[in-house]
Amino acid sequence: MLYNPKWSILERSNIKAWLKTKNPEGRYPYEDCTGKCMYSRYLTDHGYPRNPLDPLTWPIFDALHTKFGGIAHEKPHTYGAALARLEAGVR
DSSP, X not given: OOOOGGGGGGOHHHHHHXXXXXXXXXXXXXXXXXXXXXXXXXXHHTTOOSOTTSTTTHHHHHHHHHHHHHHHHSSSOBHHHHHHHHHTTOO
């Protein structure tokens, strides 16, 4: 299988590095799929189109949610709490 550099977006270390750039008290609306949820913002910051429901980005969005859904899903919906969950090993 050929390597695709965009796969690195699915690495735990890259999500962690990105979360560390966010205001720990900053909130995100988990159920907003119009580009405001945590994973939509992560993808946008990494150059993906803003709408995660676009057919070109849905597979990567789905992969993020499958691999790390609990990080964004659990409350509270702040970047600091998401980082803490990631560091605690939540999937």
